[in-house]
Amino acid sequence: MVTGSIRAVAETKLAVFGLAACIRFPYGGYGEGHDDRADLVRTATARTADALGHPVDTADVLLIGDTPADSAAAQAAGVAVLGVATGRSTRDDLAKAGATETVPDLQHLGVLRRILA
Numbered sequence: 001m002v003t004g005s006i007r008a009v010a011e012t013k014l015a016v017f018g019l020a021a022c023i024r025f026p027y028g029g030y031g032e033g034h035d036d037r038a039d040l041v042r043t044a045t046a047r048t049a050d051a052l053g054h055p056v057d058t059a060d061v062l063l064i065g066d067t068p069a070d071s072a073a074a075q076a077a078g079v080a081v082l083g084v085a086t087g088r089s090t091r092d093d094l095a096k097a098g099a100t101e102t103v104p105d106l107q108h109l110g111v112l113r114r115i116l117a
Contacts, residue, residue, distance in 0.1 A: 001028035002040045002063065002073075027051055037073030045077070062115055064106075068097030082115055 001023050003010045007030040014020040027047040029040030041063060049056040061079040065071060066087040074081030075098035083094025083102040091102040103111050 001025060001030075002037070002044050003028070004031040004037065004040070006030055006032045024048075024051075037069055038076035041073055041077035041079060045079075064112075065099075066094075068093050070094075071097035071099040074098065074100075080115060082112060 001010060005013070007025060007028065010028070010030060011020055011025060014023055027044060029043035029047070031040075033043055034040050041061070045056050045058070045061055058078045059080075061077075063070060063074040063077075063079055063081045064084060065074065065081055066084045067089050071081050071083055071094050080100040081098065083089075083091065083097075083099030084106055085091045085094060085102060085104050086106075091104065094102045101111050101115055106112070
């Protein structure tokens with residue numbers, strides 16, 4: 001989990017949508033930790049590695065984001081990014097910012113499965 005929000009806000013937002021149980025919040029990178037989104041990605045990767053007891057290869061990390069800033073952060077952190085055009089940003093905006101792949105929404109699971117394979 002990586003977000004510019006503070007952890008408490010992230011937990012609340014995801015709980016509203018019934019997704020909180022799917023997230024390992026202690027492993028995340030949150031807005032109170034860094035202003036730079038790429039640093040948040042690195043923090044979450046390091047926390048995950050610590051929890052697992054072994055390094056996490058950046059090739060095994062996928063950031064899913066809906067803004068060009070998310071795409072740029074993933075690129076700066078050396079991880080793949082799936083750009084999801086559900087917000088104000090278009091698929092083209094996300095691709096130009098460095099998204100590995102883009103989809104109009106998360107109903108397109110074929111692309112997600114292909115990236116994760």
